[in-house]
Amino acid sequence: MGLIKEFKDFAVRGNVVDLAVAVIMGGAFGKVVSSLVNDILMPPLGLLLGGVDFKDLMVVLKEGYVDPAGVEIVAVTINYGNFIQFIVDFALVALAVFLIVRLINNLKKKEEAATTPPPPTVNKTEVLLEEIRDLLKK
Structure with missing residues (x-):
């Protein structure tokens, strides 16, 4: 019983929840930034470099x-x-x-x-x- 209670206390601690939210948001943000780079910024940059x-x-x-x-x-x-x-x-x-x-x-x-x-x-x-x-x- 002590191990389960200790795990529960650990899992619902604010730091763990904040970290989980940060990882989820970071993954979503990474996709947005990757799209910005690949779909918005790189095509004009490639065009400026002669279509390379x-x-x-x-x-x-x-x-x-x-x-x-x-x-x-x-x-x-x-x-x-x-x-x-x-x-x-x-x-x-x-x-x-x-x-x-x-x-x-x-x-x-x-x-x-x-x-x-x-x-x-x-x-x-x-x-x-x-x-x-x-x-x-x-």
């Missing part, structure tokens, strides 16, 4: 062929274009996340500034009275 699709860039180490038994032997290639594509994807995803976090932080700063009351104003009479009091103490 990075995924097609490769170095062929050994050509593919069909052996005498009729079995197709695939080519051996270094697909550096995929690597470039992943680097571009990562950079764009990092930029998108940075801009979103920056926007959220700016909104928080504005909210905090709006809720912070202005410091109390001190009028000249109060300042003079404090100076007189301090002189009388001496």
Whole structure:
């Protein structure tokens, strides 16, 4: 019974629930950002680069062929274009996340500034009275 109660306490703890929500939201957000990169940003970037699709860039180490038994032997290639594509994807995803976090932080700063009351104003009479009091103490 102790193990079940301990697991229940662990599972309903706020940190675990927050982590679960973060993982779910992160997965959904990842799909949105991937679509932004692949469907919105990459087509114009490829067009600017002369219609180059990075995924097609490769170095062929050994050509593919069909052996005498009729079995197709695939080519051996270094697909550096995929690597470039992943680097571009990562950079764009990092930029998108940075801009979103920056926007959220700016909104928080504005909210905090709006809720912070202005410091109390001190009028000249109060300042003079404090100076007189301090002189009388001496």
